[in-house]
Amino acid sequence: MITEEEVVNKLSVLDSTGQYDQLLYEVEDYLKENPDFGLLYVFKGNALREKGDLDGALTAYRWAIMYDPNDVVARTNYASVLYTLKDYVGALNAADAAVLMDPDFPDPYLICGNVLSLLGFPEQAMYSYHRALTFDPENIVLGSYVAELYSKQEEPEEAFNLLMQLLKIYPKNNALQLQMAATLAFFMQNGVPLKKVMEFIQQWQKEFSGHQIVSDVAPILSSKQMNYTPLTTERLSAAFDAIGYSYDDANQDEAITFINMLENALMPIYANQNDLTALDIGCGTGLGALALRGYTSNGKLVGVDVSKTLLEQAESKNVYSQLENEEVLSWIDRQAEPFDILVASSSLPFFKDLDVAFSKFNRVLKEDGMFFFSIRRNTLNDDDVVLYPPFSYIFSESYVRYALKKNGFEIVSIQSMQDGLEEVIHDKKYFYVVKKIKK
Secondary structure, eight states: OOOEEEEEEHHHHHHHTTTTHHHHHHHHHHHHHHTTHHHHHHHHHHHHTTOHHHHHHHHHHHHHHHOOOTTTTHHHHOOOOOHHHHHHHEEEEHHHHHHHHHOSHHHHHHHHHHHHHOOOOHHHHHHHHHHHHHHTTTHHHHHHHHHHHHHHTTTTHHHHHHHHHHHSSTTTTTTHHHHHHHHHHHHTTTOOOOOHHHHHHHHHHHHHHSSSSHHHHHHHHHHHHHTTOOOOHHHHHHHHHGGHHHHHHHHOOOOOHHHHHHHHHHHHHTTTTTEEEEETTTOOTSSGGGGTTSSTTSSSSEEEESSSSHHHHHHHHHHOSEEESSSSHHHHHHHOOOOEEEEESSSSSGGGGHHHHHHHHTTTEEEEEEEEEEBOOOOSOOOEEEEEEEEEEOHHHHHHHHHHHHTTTEEEEEEEEEOOOOOOOSEEEEEEEEOOOOO
């Protein structure tokens, strides 16, 4: 007879390798014999969450907590689902309960930090993130995010020191080195005393002189080129290759919001159509395209991205008819056939010149074609374009409107992706629906 330990080990393998249909089947089978084995409900909740049944996942986690009130993982996962469902108060309460049960477990601190950041309590959020880092100091995703928040909250010393701490652990990580480069450029352009920035640059250069990004970027920054941007196509490709396998986990909440908004925008326009052609600009791992597959099942769905690592994951989702590993504007220049739909989820922040990008997008879109995108808005200052950590641009509302109008697009709708919550950072994100104007 199989022991409980053997059952848990078997289910853990299925969970960790993403075999969620099989995991759910096995859990239901074991529950027939052990309906009061609380950990089985945790696995069930994990499978249902990954399959998109969030209400079912919540119910499963509640059963797990009922059978074992001290199960910190069940409470943490329960909080995570509540956070995804935007029940922020419930998520915070559940995460706090998990912290009280096991103060050394880092995951609930992350949920607390996310909620507190969204609700506009930056100091409390940073405390939660730092507690998580205390127990998981080598967590590169968390550490780089906290450094990003420090930059956005105008605390350059803390941002620089944290990035240096991470780089000493991961000196060859291209994404981290590029984040440092973009952060230093941001400091130069946005009021951090130049003497202090030069000290940062010298320290960074001295410590990591052998890294290609450092040897390329540091001398240019040291020459005080205030408007220099380190974001070349080659560097972005290297950065996203470095973070590719953690990209979905790090961007899941944002991706779910975009998918939901895209689905709601597509339905009234293209109801009952399945033969459309669509281009996913900077497709990444393909999360945004999940909303398009029903509309392009008998048509064509093309994804273009500079990162081979991200495209490998996009291919595994089986939603694209064609994937291209190339800089998207160069790829568009060679295309003759226009598309019905263009989609850009989180990719426009890597195009500094929206005027040029929108001009090319217009050429590859059919008359009356639709363009759906998300973009971060600059409320930091009056500039049209600002380089913003970790490595992207934010844009003024007036500049986005100008570039769209100039290049033959009409705005249909704009919707906040933060649900109106006040944030302490200066890069609020918006979902745009625009239409190509007939000539």
